[in-house]
Structures are given as C-alpha cells and as structure tokens.
Amino acid sequence: MEFIEKLKFNSDGLIPAIIQEENTGRILMMAWMNEASLKTTIETGKTHFWSRSRQKYWMKGESSGHTQAVRDIGFDCDGDTLLIQVEQTGAACHEGYKSCFFRSVAEEGSFRVTEEQLVNPDEVYSKP
Amino acid sequence: MEFIEKLKFNSDGLIPAIIQEENTGRILMMAWMNEASLKTTIETGKTHFWSRSRQKYWMKGESSGHTQAVRDIGFDCDGDTLLIQVEQTGAACHEGYKSCFFRSVAEEGSFRVTEEQLVNPDEVYSKP
Numbered sequence: 001m002e003f004i005e006k007l008k009f010n011s012d013g014l015i016p017a018i019i020q021e022e023n024t025g026r027i028l029m030m031a032w033m034n035e036a037s038l039k040t041t042i043e044t045g046k047t048h049f050w051s052r053s054r055q056k057y058w059m060k061g062e063s064s065g066h067t068q069a070v071r072d073i074g075f076d077c078d079g080d081t082l083l084i085q086v087e088q089t090g091a092a093c094h095e096g097y098k099s100c101f102f103r104s105v106a107e108e109g110s111f112r113v114t115e116e117q118l119v120n121p122d123e124v125y126s127k128p
Numbered sequence: 129m130e131f132i133e134k135l136k137f138n139s140d141g142l143i144p145a146i147i148q149e150e151n152t153g154r155i156l157m158m159a160w161m162n163e164a165s166l167k168t169t170i171e172t173g174k175t176h177f178w179s180r181s182r183q184k185y186w187m188k189g190e191s192s193g194h195t196q197a198v199r200d201i202g203f204d205c206d207g208d209t210l211l212i213q214v215e216q217t218g219a220a221c222h223e224g225y226k227s228c229f230f231r232s233v234a235e236e237g238s239f240r241v242t243e244e245q246l247v248n249p250d251e252v253y254s255k256p
Contacts, residue, residue: 001237018146018155025153027146030209042233074242076228077221081158083229093205100204101211105170109129114202 001039008080009035014050015082019060019092021099022071022085028092029100031060033082045070047086064124066090096121129167136208137163142178145210147188147220149227150199156220157228159188161210173198175214192252194218224249 009015014032021028033041037048037057047060047068061067068086075082093100096119106112137143142160149156161169165176165185175188175196189195196214203210221228224247234240 001233003231003233003237003239006231006239016144016158018158020155027148027155027211030144030146030204042237073233074229075231075233075239076158077223077225077230078228081228083155095205097205100206100209101202102205103131103134103203105131105201105203109131109170111131111134111203 001042003075004035004038006079007075007082008078010080012052014052015080017047017049017082017084019047019068019084019086021088023087026099027101028068028086028088028098038082041070041084042073047084060092061089064090064094066092066124068092091118091124094121094125096124129170131203132163132166134207135203135210136206138208140180142180143208143210145175145177145212147175147196147212147214149216150213151215154227155229156196156214156216156226166210169198169212170201175212188220189217192218192222194220194252196220219246219252222249222253224252 013034017033018030019028031049034050037050040048051058067089072085091098096117098118102115103111104114141162145161146158147156159177162178165178168176177186179186195217200213219226224245226246230243231239232242
C-alpha cells in the first residue's frame with residue numbers, strides 16, 4: 001500500500017491514531033496502531049489497535065459492542081500520526097462517556113467534567 | 129496544579145497533544161509536550177511544545193507567526209493524551225496547509241491531498 005510508505009512507525013513499531021466522529025467533529029479517543037492493525041482496520045472497516053499495556057491486538061468494541069465504522073483515514077505531514085474518521089456505535093470511552101476526553105482544565109489548575117455519562121461501564125463490561 | 133496529577137507522561141516525560149481548531153472542529157496537528165511546556169502553554173495562552181527531534185522547547189508560530197491561542201485544555205480517561213482547543217492564526221502546517229492532516233488514504237492504498245495549500249512555505253520560513 002503506497003500510503004503506508006509515507007508513515008513513520010516509532011521504535012516500537014507503533015503510530016498514534018486520533019479517532020474523530022465524522023458527523024460531529026468530536027474527538028473520541030487516541031490509541032496506537034501497528035502496521036498489522038492498520039491493515040486490518042482497512043480490510044475490515046472497523047478500527048483495530050495494538051494495546052501497549054496488554055501487548056495484544058484489540059478491535060474497538062470487541063467487549064462492549066461499541067464498534068467504530070471507518071469513514072476516512074488521514075495522516076499528517078510528518079507521517080507519524082493518523083486521523084481516522086468514524087461512525088461510533090454507543091460510547092467510545094470505557095468509562096461510559098461518548099468521548100474519552102470528558103474532562104477539561106478549569107480555574108487554578110483544577111478540572112471539570114464536560115459531558116454526561118452515556119452508559120454505566122459496569123453494565124457494558126460485565127458481560128461473560 | 130491538580131489536573132496535572134491526573135496526567136501520565138511517558139518514559140521520556142512527554143504527552144501527546146492533539147490540537148483542534150475550536151470553531152471548526154478540525155484537527156490541525158499533533159505534537160508533544162512535557163510538563164514544563166504544558167505549564168508555559170497555560171501561563172501564556174499560546175501552545176508550547178517539546179521537539180523530540182531538536183530536543184528543545186518551541187512555541188507554535190515562533191518562526192511563522194502562525195500562533196495558536198488556547199481556548200480549552202482537555203485530557204482523556206487514561207490521562208495520557210491532551211486535547212487542546214485553539215484559535216489558529218494562519219496555517220498550522222509547516223507545509224502551508226491549514227491542517228497537517230491534508231492527505232487521506234484513497235483507493236487501493238494510494239492517497240490524495242484533501243485540501244488547498246494556504247501559503248507558500250518557502251515564503252513563511254525564509255525570514256531571516
């Protein structure tokens with residue numbers, strides 16, 4: 001794939017992927033891909049990542065059902081970051097928020113929650 | 129600052145910062161901050177980063193004049209990524225595009241340019 005030659009994976013073979021909700025422009029999450037998970041993402045049309053903490057592949061939504069259908073895959077001038085437009089089913093965040101970015105810095109270095117929790121994470125992730 | 133305790137900097141002391149244009153939702157770039165550049169960003173209201181390749185601090189726009197005025201600083205559930213809303217002066221990309229993400233994957237793994245070049249980078253960066 002010609003575009004993959006434009007990409008720079010880091011010393012661990014990974015590249016960060018920013019996930020944006022196509023119809024709202026909202027940033028849902030950021031996670032890491034390697035070349036294999038990127039190719040699987042393209043082939044299946046669903047986002048697949050590499051978990052650095054668990055050292056394994058994962059499809060977004062494999063536990064929760066909250067998958068991401070890929071609409072566009074962009075990459076930056078340096079080729080070291082991906083920007084993927086998706087249609088999100090349910091909540092992107094494992095804490096039950098639509099976006100993982102549900103907190104912002106507030107006065108004097110404190111922070112505030114900026115959105116409503118959509119689902120109870122205990123209910124989503126307690127499936128057998 | 130209370131929120132900084134929620135953040136996880138990587139083994140190099142860095143955290144990725146996604147930069148989003150506040151009024152359009154467009155993703156402009158992704159770059160890395162350390163704790164000092166994040167604090168400077170908050171204190172000055174202009175984005176400051178740590179360059180991994182040059183091993184130095186830089187303010188976005190210090191050469192080009194294309195600065196970013198900070199409107200909001202969000203962070204994700206894991207505390208390992210920042211999402212910063214800005215008002216962008218001029219072009220964010222050193223290649224003269226508004227956004228560094230000016231290319232997308234096209235048919236059969238090729239790619240296409242998805243936006244117009246705003247400025248000639250030779251003119252912006254040839255200042256003495």
